[in-house]
Amino acid sequence: MEPDLPYLGERHSRWTLWASLFARGLILGSLAIAAWFGLNALPDSINPFSPIELTSDVGALTNLKLRLLQPRYEACLATIKRRSISIERKEIVSTEKGCGMEKGIVLKQSPLIHGSQLELTCGLGAALLIWERNIVVPESEALLGSPVTRVRTFGTYSCRNVNHAKAGRRSAHAEGRAIDIAGFDLADGRKISVLKDWGKDTPEGRFLAQVHDGACSVFNVVLGPEYNALHKNHFHLDMSLWSVCK
Ligand SMILES: [Zn+2]
Secondary structure, eight states: OTTHHHHHHHHHHHHHHHHHHHHHHHHHHHHHHHHHHHHHHSOGGGOTTSOOOTTSOOOTTHHHHHHHHTTOHHHHHHHHHTTTOEEEEEEEOOSSTTOOEEEEEEEEEOSSBOSSOEEEEHHHHHHHHHHIIIIIHHHHHHHHSSOEEEEEEEESOOOOBGGGOSSSSBOGGGGTOEEEEEEEEETTSOEEEHHHHTTOSSHHHHHHHHHHHHHTTTOSEEEOTTTOGGGTTOEEEEOOSSOEEO
16 A cells, blocks of 8 residues: 555645645636726726726816826827717917917817817817816706806917916917816806806805816816916816816
């Protein structure tokens, strides 16, 4: 019997090894499947692997996802077109130093009226449409009892310096990366104005505060009346690289 013992032992240890490897594989596989389903079950706003959609709830990752989408022009165009919003490609070539717009769009028709067809970068367009759909309209319904139907703007692309100064650095508007929002019109006819309603303890004032703060989760730069006197009548919403929320 003695010669058989080492043989049995070797066989036994080989089986133990295979069983242990199989068990480990099973555990790792289960964890991977659980992680995959877990991530898929997460809302887009907190799922780092899902691409941003205009319908995605605004959350902690919204701004980061928009920053990643911004340089990807074709993906950005597709994201907007998936929601049946009418846009056209737009490039502005300027002979002025620091002016001109690459990766731009003309926003021809969207769920809210803007008064005119906006010319802006695709990244800013996607951010604007997400802010309007997921923050502006729901907040107007919740706080004012009527949805916003029109966003009044002071414009997007403009070849100029910061604060319209004669000298100094170019504004984000000079590359189509910024939009100025002056107010909102509601379906029931009321008009909300940044100049008249900002800072007031009224439903209109609280609505403006909510949409301003909400913009900070979407856009890279948000400047309102608290920033300086030049912004007392509008919100400057901007997709430049740095982050400001004032
Ligand atoms: Zn501006």
